[in-house]
Amino acid sequence: MSTQVLVVGASVGGLTVAEALRRKGHAGPITLVGAEPHPPYDRPPLSKEILAGDWPDERAFLRDRAQLDALGAEFVLGRRAERLDAEARKIELDDGRTLSYDTLVIATGLVPRRLSFQGGLGGVHTLRTLDQARALRAHLLTALNVAVIGAGVLGCEIAATARELGLSVTLVDPVPVVMARQLGDELGALVAALHVRHGVQVRTGVGVAGLAGDGGHVSGVELTDGSRVPADLVVVATGSTPATGWLAGSGLSIEDGVVCDSRCRAAPGVYAVGDVARWHHERLGGSVRLENRTNVVQQALAVADAIMGADALYTPIPYFWTDQYDVKLQIHGTIPPGARLRPVDGEPGQARFAALAEVDGLAVAAIGWNHPRGVMAARRRLAPQS
Ligand SMILES: Cc1cc2nc3c(=O)[nH]c(=O)nc-3n(C[C@H](O)[C@H](O)[C@H](O)COP(=O)(O)OP(=O)(O)OC[C@H]3O[C@@H](n4cnc5c(N)ncnc54)[C@H](O)[C@@H]3O)c2cc1C
Incomplete structure (x- = not known):
């Protein structure tokens, strides 16, 4: 098979598709376009080992230079896809270049949500990328009081790491239960108790009204009950949305992700994989989008199979892990x-x-x-x- 495969998103999902295609005998050109300047790296350590300073940054890289070279793929890094013309099978990059494909794999992941009142205050962080992890770590080394807004998986992991670095940490969420979406009530209560045991102030069931600032830097979080959490560092971990902005007008169906059939196919010659993909899960009888590391790899292998001509449903049992303390x-x-x-x-x-x-x-x-x-x-x- 010598068709041109174009992968947009050069992270774990995109890389895994490319590697699997080569293993399965795809001899044609493969191009990976990635908005970040870094070679593919892993995100789970960003809130754990990298943020804690236990690992050097390079340990998050998924492959070394020799392994990437051996893939025989072209990496276009630090460039963003801005537009898809699915009819003409072309994408446009932010430098004006156009790339053609026979098969397109969309692996663009997520974009963190911002608070409407986040403004331009210094000391307010989000965490999705290596560069953001570096900035957050540098600030954690000098900060005293950390407020984490959002008690989902990511917020809880960041709170745990900051607490283990010795900072005073408050975890805030309007939902009464910690990690409610992933864990339900009983297990969420156990995770909340774990944080309390480690000295985190858990302020759940109360909303955030705004951020207070002093000289352009954040100084606290105003809560809807009228109280204020003092903070010289705030992390906004209120979830993310699929990175589909560049697909506007492409004709693909976008509904909280790229809508795919039960084979992860969004249109003829177009597949989606990983956090950005919403596909029909035949066994669960509905549309599913997962945001976890294990799914990305399994789905990437399924997409590579599909590109190579297999016709199989993608029906995994969802799985995720989290490390806290x-x-x-x-x-x-x-x-x-x-x-x-x-x-x-x-x-x-x-x-x-x-x-x-x-x-x-x-x-x-x-x-x-x-x-x-x-x-x-x-x-x-x-x-x-x-
Ligand atoms: C801090 C953190 C900790 C995590 N911890 C865990 C964990 O403990 N357990 C677990 O199961 N999962 C965890 N996850 C989730 C896991 O990392 C993700 O499921 C996985 O990274 C998704 O891979 P992906 O390839 O779909 O997308 P991503 O890894 O998000 O990669 C998408 C890539 O596409 C690029 N991109 C976006 N738009 C464009 C464009 N228009 N043009 C070109 N490139 C573009 C982005 O810059 C990015 O590099 C964590 C995630 C984070 C952020």
């Missing part, structure tokens, strides 16, 4: 808000346990809290539609 939390499946935990080994609240999350007696998720073996055993007991 000395806890590795692993979740297979999806935990709805009202799910009940049923212990499988150990008890929820202990330093190590495995459990099932159940809805109406059906096991919908397997949970491991410092228990990688237990979670795999629990996973085998999931209901077929999990």
Whole structure:
């Protein structure tokens, strides 16, 4: 097969598609376009080892120079795709160049949300990229009081890392439960308790009204109950939206992600992969978009198979992990808000346990809290539609 494959987004999703294509015998040209100036790197360490200073930055890079060279692909880095003409099978870059393709893979990930009142205050951070991790780390080394707005996975990981660096940390979220979307009520309460035990002030169930500033630098977070959290460093971790702005007018269907069929195909010759992709999950019977590292790789392998002519549904069991303090939390499946935990080994609240999350007696998720073996055993007991 010597067709031209163009991948937009040179991160884990894009790179994995390119490598899998080569392994499967695609001999034609492959071009990867990436908006960031860096070679492909991994994001999970950005809120953990890199932010903590435990790893040098280079350790986040997914491959070394020799491995990238061996791929025989062209990397166009530091350049942004600005427009897709799906009819003509061309994209336009921000330097005016046009690139043609036979097959396009969209792997552009997410863009962090900003607060409407974020303004131009100094000391307010978001975390998605290596450069942002570097800036946040540098500031953490001099800051005293950190406020993290958003108690999702990312906000909780940043709070944990900042706390372990010895800073005073407040975690704020209008939703009463920590990591509610990913963990449901019972498990979310355990994660909140973990943060409290480590000295984080958890202010959930109260909204953010605005930021206070002093001389152009943030000095606090104003809450909707009239109180103020003093902070010389604020991290906004209020979620992200799919990076689809460049696809406006392309004719592709965009609805909180690039809408794909059950084969991750958005249009003839166009696939989407990773955090940006919303595809029809045949087994779950609905459209799904996942924001986690394991899905990106599995989906990239499925997309490479599809490009090489396979015709298979993509139906993974969702999986993610998070590391906070000395806890590795692993979740297979999806935990709805009202799910009940049923212990499988150990008890929820202990330093190590495995459990099932159940809805109406059906096991919908397997949970491991410092228990990688237990979670795999629990996973085998999931209901077929999990
Ligand atoms: C700080 C952090 C910690 C995380 N920790 C975990 C974890 O513990 N466990 C877990 O399961 N998952 C974790 N994740 C999620 C995981 O990293 C993502 O699921 C994964 O990075 C998604 O890969 P991707 O290739 O789809 O997109 P991304 O990694 O977001 O890459 C998309 C790339 O496309 C580029 N791009 C965007 N628009 C354009 C354009 N128009 N033209 C050219 N290039 C463009 C972007 O600059 C970016 O480099 C974490 C994410 C972050 C940010």
